[in-house]
Amino acid sequence: MIQAGVIGVGQTKYDAKRRDVSMAGLVREAIDNAMVAANIEWDAIDAVVLGKAPDMFEGVIMPELYLADAIGAVGKPVLRVHTAGSVGGSTAVIAASHVCSGQFKTILTITFEKQSESNATWALSPRYPFSPHINAGAGGYFAPFMREYIRRYEAPEHIGWKVAAKDRQNALKNPLAHLHIPGIDEKMVSDTPMLWDPLRYLESCPSSDGACAMVITSQDQVGSRNVAWIKGMAVRSEGTLSAGRDEVNPQAGIDCAQDIYKQAGITNPFNEIDCAEIYVPFSWYEPMWLENLGFCDLGEGWKLTDRDATAIDGEIPFNMSGGVLSSNPIGASGMIRFGEAALQVMGLAEDHQVEDAKVAMGHAYGGAAQFFAMWIVSSSLD
Amino acid sequence: MNDQKDLLRAPFELAYTYKRSNGPVMSKFFDGLGEQKILGTKSRTGKVFAPAAEFDPDTHESLSDMIEVGPGGTIESFSWIDNPKHHHLLKKPFAFALIKLDGADTSMLHMVTNCNESDLSIGSRVTASWSKTQEKRITDIQFFNLET
Amino acid sequence: MSAEDTPKDYSEYPISLEYQYTAGSATTRFLNQVREGKLVGQSCPKCKAVYVPPRGSCPRCGVATDIEVPLTDIGCIESFTVVHIPIPGNPIVPPYVCAMIRLDGTNISFLHLIQEVDIEEIRIGMRIQAVWKPKEEWAHSLENIKWFAPIDEPDIDVRTLRFQEL
C-alpha cells in the first residue's frame, strides 16, 4: 500500500464566537496555517476533502459548493464528508484514502464548524411532529450512558472532575484552545452547577467556532519535510437503535481500535502508544474510552485516570491540547484530535508536547456513540 | 405500501434566525451599501470582483483591496418570473439577473423589476435601487431598475 | 442574545422552511395503536429482537420488523439522568428525570420522563409503569404517556436486559 503522511496541520484560534471572520475566512485561516506548515503551494494540491457536521448549524446546504473558492478547490475534485461527530476523523481517513488509492499525491483536507451562527441544541434536535419533546441537548442524551458506567464499575464521582480539570489545565498550554480557565482544578469543576447528573457544567464541552486543516501526501512527495506517518486508520459504524448494543462500551469502537492497532503492528496500546488525542466531550468518556480502546481492562479505566496516567507527563497522556472539553467546533473536533496526534509525533506541539512522542493516536466518535474514526501516526515509517 | 389515506402527516417549520459575522471584506462591502456605494475587491492581476469577493477562485489569493463599482451595470443573463412564489422577496414580476457592475470583471446576482420581460435583454443597462432601511445585508440593495 | 453580543458584528438572516412531516409506515402503525392507548412493538423475523418505538427495521440484521408484539406499559429504568436545565419550548420545571425506559419484553429503550417519586430514590433497574394522560387528550404521540412512575416490584439487574441472540 502507498504510505501517506501528514506534512502540515493548521488550526484556527478556537472561540465561542469568531465574529471577526466569515465562514470562508474561518476555514481559510486554518488552511493558510496548514499550507505554511507543509511548505507547499496551491498547485501541489490535487484534491480537497471537506468535512463538517449537520448543515443546519450554519444554514448552508452542502457548503463545499459555496466554499469552493475559499478552500482552493476550483478546478479540482472536492468531497464533502458528514458522519456526525466523528466527521473530523472520518474526513482525515478519507483524505488519506485519496493518497493511498494511488489516484492522488497531495490532499488538502479541512473541517470546520461556526456554531455561533446558530444554536447547537436547536440545530441538533429541532422539534418534530408525533415525538415527545424531552431532548435536553447532547449531554442529556449521553449522561445515562455515563451513569451506567459509574454503576457498573463503582467509579467515584471525582473521576469526572479530575478529567475536566486535567484537560483544561492542558488547554492553558495551548494558545489556540477556546477555554482558558486560570487556576482550574477539581474543586472548581465540582463547584459548578449540575446540568445532567452526573455531569456538571465544567464536565461538558463548550460550543466553539473553529476550523482544522491538514495536508496529507504520499511518501514520494515528502522530500525533507517533517512527517507524521499514518500507520493505521479505520472507521466503524453500528446502528443507533440496535438491540444488544452496549452504549457504554460500543463494539464499533472496540473493532475500530483493534483494526488500527493491527495495521500499525501494535499489540499493547498502553505500552506502545506514547500519547493520544481522544474524543472526550464529557468528562466520563475518558475512562470509558480507555477501556473501549483497549488501554486497560473493563472497569480499570477510571483507576488509570485516578492515578494520573492520562496526565501530560503520565503513562498514557490523553488530550494534551485540552481536548474537546476545551475546544469544540463540532465538525472539526475529530480532525483536531487527528491533527494534534500528528503534531505530537512531529515534535511540533510546543508547550503541550509530550516528551519524545513517537507514536500517537487520534480518535473521534459521533452519533449515539456509534460512529468511530481512528488513526495511528508515527514519527518513523518503519 | 403507499397507503396515503392512513398516513400520519403534520406540517412543521424549520426556522432559525442565523447570525452571520461578515469578516473584514464583507463588513466593508455592507458598510458601503449603507452609504449607497457598491464595493468590489481587486486582485493582484487587476481583476475586480463585485460584490467584494474574499478569495480569487483562480489565483486563490485573499482579496482585500477595495474598489468602488456601479451603481450602474449591464445584464449578463436573467431569468424572468411572472408569478413569484411565496419565498421570493418581490411580489410582482421580476428577474433574477447577473449584473456586471461598471468597473467590475465579474457579475452579481440580484433582482431587476419595474419592467416587462420583453424590456430586458443581455446587455441591458440597469442601476441599483436602495432599500429604505439598511441592515448590512445584500437586500440593502432593494433591486435594480432599467436605466432610463 | 447574550451579553457579549454587540449588535454590529453580525447580520441577521431569518431562515424558515416549511415541511410536511410524514411518519412512515412502521411509525404510523405504532402511533395508530398509541392513539388507542396501546403499546405494540415490532419484532425482527431473524433475531427476534423487539423494538419499541419501532422504526421499521432491525439494525442488527438489516431487515424489516414486520411482526407485531403487544406490550404492557410496564418496564424498568435502564439508566437515567437528572436534568437541571430547561428544555426550550417545554414547560417542564427542572430538576426532572429523563430515563432510558426499557419496557418488559423489548430489546431497546427509549427516553421518557420519571415522576411521582423523590429524585434521590430513582435507581437503575427500578420498576416503572406508564402514567397516561386522560383518554380524551390522546393523540398520535408517546406524549399520551405523561411520564413513568415507580411501581412496587423488586428492582431488575440490568445486566439481564442485554439482548442475546437465540
Place this chain on the structure above:
Amino acid sequence: MKKVAVVGYAQHPILQNAGALNEVELIMPVVHQLFADLGICQDDIDFTCSGSCDYLQGAAFAFVEGLSAIQTNPPIKESHVEMDAAWAMYESMLKIQMGDADTALIYGFGKSSPGDLDSIISLQMDPYYISPLWPDRVSLAALQARVLLDQNIITRDQMLAAVIEARVNSKNNKNALITDLIDESEYLDNTMISSPLNKLDCPPISDGSSAMIIASEDKAYEFTDHPIWIEGIDHRIESSNLGSRNLSRSNTLQVSMGQLDLNNIKFDVAELHTQFSHELPFLKSLLNLADVPTNLSGGPLVGNVMMCAGLDAIGKTFESLKENQFKHGLAHATSGPCLQHNMLVHLEKQK
C-alpha cells in the same frame, strides 16, 4: 491503478410522494434486491457508503436514521457524503483501490416531497450575497439556459426535443415517474416558471432511493463473468462565484474530458445528470456526444431523486452496457447550481 467494477445496481420506483415510507423503508428494498440479485448479504460487503441531504426532509442526521436499514452487527466500515451518492461511489472506489476493501455497497436516498425544494436549494448558495435573495433552483438554471440560447450554443428546438425524447425514452425505464408523452404544442403552451424555462423543462419533484455494488478485479468475477469496469473517473468543481463563471462553457469538464481521454473513445451510450432540458444539448455538445444515444432511461426529466440521480446515471449506464451489445458508456453526475460540480465516469464492458 487497481481496477474496480460495477457489479450490481438497483433502483426504487421513483415516487411523487413516498410519504408512507421513511428513510429505512425506502432504502431496505433496494439493498435487499441487490443482495438477492447477486446472492450475497451484508457480511460480503467490506465498505458501505451513502449519500443524502438532511435539508431535503428537514431532519438533522437523516443518514443516521438511514443506516438502520443496513445490518450493522457486527459493526461495519461505513461512511457518508452529504452529496449525491455518485460521490459515495467515488469514495468507495478509493477504498477498493487502496486495498481496504474488495466490495462496497453504495446507497443514496432522497425525499423532495416533504419540503419546498425551490427554497431549500436557495440555501446552497453563498449565504451572504446570494441565498438571502432566495433564488430558486429553476431561476438559477434559467440563467445558464439564457446564456446558452443567446449565444446559439443550444436552441429552443433542442430543449423541446430533450423534453419529448425524455418521455419517449421513459418506456425503457420501469422506475420512471413520468411516462406520458407530450407533443410540441403542449410544450409551447406551458407557462414559464422562470423564463426561459417552463415546467416541462424542469425535473419532477421525486422521492426514491438506489443502491450499487462495486468490487475489486478479483472479486468482480465472483459476481459476474462480465463486470462493467470503471475505466476512467474524474470530478471537479467550478467557482462558487456564479458571477465569475463563464456559463457558456465548463472549464472543469474540459479538464475531466482530457483526463479520461474522451475524444479517443467511441461511446455507445451515455447517461447524463441533466436536470433541465437545456443542459442535455449543452453537455452533449461539450462532451462530443452528438451521435451517442443519450439518456435512454429518460434521465432526470422523467424522475430526479435528489442525492441519487447522479448514482442513477452511473447505474443506468451500467444497465445499458450489461443488457446490450455496447462496449463504452459515459455517465455524468452533477452538484450545485448551473452544473458547478461535475463527475464523468467511463464504464467499459470488456468482451
